[in-house]
Amino acid sequence: MITIRKSDSRFQADRGWLQSRFTFSFADYNDPAHAGFRSLRVMNEDRISPGKGFGPHAHRDMEIITYVLEGKLQHRDSMSGPHTMGPNEIQTMSAGNGIVHSESNASQTEPLHLMQIWIEPSAEDLPPSYQQVAVPLSAKRGRLHLIAGPADSQHSPPTTINQDARLYVSELGAGEAVSQELTSGRHAWVQVVRGEALLNGQPLREGDGASVSGEPRIEVKGGASGGEILLFDLA
């Protein structure tokens, strides 16, 4: 079964310097019908004005993945920093037993556009960690490129998270397709972050997401203008 969460049905938050779309419940938005999917808890699309950002604040027991679509993000945390990251980089932070961090648009002139994803960890009170790696353009073009997953000798993700969940990114030209087998008990979430795509033949536009359960295989095909997707393979 495929259930689509349309882009324009997401919650819209406007704080002036921050324009956000929440796919799932977040902050003051609490919608039991959209509280998450499997271990996926947060799927936020944020646009942050130049020079603005989130001051120091805390997290605990959450795997936080940030994928920049446009602009530069500056990050500092209680373990390290500052770190600056841009498009085609992935940041994976395990809040573990406690972390304080700040995030802001590193540019005073250019906007920052990013996806922030929270995944529930498989255990509490783990040591916090920070990872940031580049995603080579060639690695994600026309194929599913694993960018985060559990420490696993079979898949060797470039960044590790404390959950049985794997995150892939793929940039697809028009009509170009990738596929993923979903073994018994596995589920998927597909989020279109740029352009358009077809998920098992169903059209998805930029900002749309879809949960997939009970399907043995999913195929994602680039739409008329191509597209970029995030695919989560979830327990």
Next chain:
Amino acid sequence: MAQTVVVVTFYSRGGVTERLATAAAVGAVQARAGIRMRRLADADPAATLQRYPEAQESLARMHREYVPPREADVQAADALIVGLPAGMTPRSGECSGFFEMLARLGGEGKLAGKVAAAVGADQTLDAIAGALSAAGLTVVTSKEDSRSDGTEAAIALGRRVVAAAESSRPAST
């Protein structure tokens, strides 16, 4: 039980006291408290930037990232952690307004049941603890826990402050 709220208030120019305050905040988070981090404002931010060119980058960042503590923060807190760098006291220009507010709230009985602790340079700890105690706060204090280069000790202090705040609460029925 409602989540314990810890307000961490500090003054820092170069980032040393900020690191200690952040470590104390991490300890509070480890103890499952909610935290707010507040930086005492420079009396004249532009003049401070000019006077301390070596700290310009961290000062500019802190001016962007933090807001100063407000009365509502103090009233919402179950615990306060206060950090000052060497050479500053509760009477220093950047801090005096904050400590005067605590003294006033204490006089009005609005700090009853709240606990507090100090982090920072060794020579400032007694002065901070004295001002917090004079305001009627129960001070969790140990110089062993809050030396200026001891982030691990500050983390431990943050945890202890939360435990003290939770044990000082009236038992719920």
